[in-house]
Amino acid sequence: MSARLLDGQALAVRLQQEITPQVAQFTARYGRPPGLAIVLVGQNPASEVYVRNKLKAGSGVGFRADLERLPEAASLGDVLALVERLNRSEAHDGILVQAPLPKGLGGDAAARVFDAIAPEKDVDGFTPTNVGLMVQGRPALVACTPSGIIELLVREGIQIAGRRACVVGRSDIVGKPMALLLLQRDATVTVCHSKTPDLPGVCREADILVAAVGRAGLMTRSFVKPGATVIDVGMNRVTDAAVARALFPAGHPRLARFQERGSLLVGDVHPDVADVAGALTPVPGGVGPLTVTMLMMNTLRAARARAEGART
């Protein structure tokens, strides 16, 4: 174990401490706190946890943080009407619709609902307008996970400009915006995916390797150039004992915990990578907490833009 651990949890706490007085300043200046509305449709245990964390973080920095629930049986029209109401709401600067939406809403419901969010309140950065502005390097609300990773790299003093970066995974939420943000900061960026031949070889070119594939422990030592910075975006729940044993040696405390609880949360990066990498984000406690914090930063940013726009 030689890699420096990049403590996302600690940075998240520090960032929230930085944001809190700025929120108080906003509230004093405009006579209202920044407002975040989270739309939750139906029942999903994982979504309940995520939403609770986001609301708690929002209240924690001094936002008005409202949960807007709709029942599982809500129609697409109901969801769109709620988004429209929040678009018009004076009190709300940020709107987040928690994914996934109930399957009953139909296959294109997510696209239709996310597209309906006013770009200036789109604190998840999912609307085509915000994505396009981000690509063009213009002011935009940018997806929280990749912008949190940039914040982490910058605060940890890891050089991006002139380095080779490799992003594994090309989702709209992580991989593609991650690649574009690294490019904007002058990295030479390669995007890999399931169709990449010799994935380990391509990954070994990278000084900064971002794993966002959603497969427990896929990225082993052979994927990592010695000394590289490795960012693990994966959040995979392992319930198979054989998988857990392939990740942790006998007697490892996390394996013991797996045996107690029957499940374990691990990233896309195999723990052995710590012997090769120069720096590494842990799972949990790496990228995850930063995602929620960037949501707070986006909401404050959206609030300022709205309030300043309204004054002029």
Place this chain on the structure above:
Amino acid sequence: MSARLLDGQALAVRLQQEITPQVAQFTARYGRPPGLAIVLVGQNPASEVYVRNKLKAGSGVGFRADLERLPEAASLGDVLALVERLNRSEAHDGILVQAPLPKGLGGDAAARVFDAIAPEKDVDGFTPTNVGLMVQGRPALVACTPSGIIELLVREGIQIAGRRACVVGRSDIVGKPMALLLLQRDATVTVCHSKTPDLPGVCREADILVAAVGRAGLMTRSFVKPGATVIDVGMNRVTDAAVARALFPAGHPRLARFQERGSLLVGDVHPDVADVAGALTPVPGGVGPLTVTMLMMNTLRAARARAEGART
């Protein structure tokens, strides 16, 4: 010289032959031809040539192709008012504002004018909305040069999926959309730029190399993996005899022509690359003619979307 020449001019002619009957069909069905409006502000000899070519290509396939001129002294308000009028025009499906705009309009004029174009008429694919939709892999009007290159690769039977592609240059108009389109077709894509260390080494990894840097003959043999497909987006006017002599050997017909005329149009790729590459686009006659053709395809596409939308 071993590389197969990828004849963009011939493909452009073929594509225009394919479009022409589709345009006639549209006109018969909807009682009007697809309409393209080109806005030209001020006097710029190069712009005059480009605009003439686009109008000619438009009329050639059967479009209504209108030139909308504004004087050099036009205000930003004048330009925006013209764009607004064209946004509302029933007769126009595509709007193209020829760049560059006169400097007197101010530094952010281009962004403000391009942003004012209705996304559904934005046949250059420059608005944030179209860029964002393209990134998300959704139906969009996509920038003409990169979509023309994809068309060329596909028609020439050059495999993209599973290959390594390298795009040199990261402009909003070529480099970034090119990278995203190649990624969408399952290439493993690297984007290089002026801050890339060991540019030749990175380029040599590529099975498909796209040069879009705007520097005459920069990409020499040492940048190219033997057998790679090389796409040359550069259009550089050489007026320096020393530069011309570095590109072509004594007695080469193009050098003779340079000596006659005092200038020469060359790409970013050194002619010697033809000895190493498997396939290569010439300059002129490669990517250039395809850009104009894709503008025609985008206009037809925009016309169909508008006409079908209007019917429902």
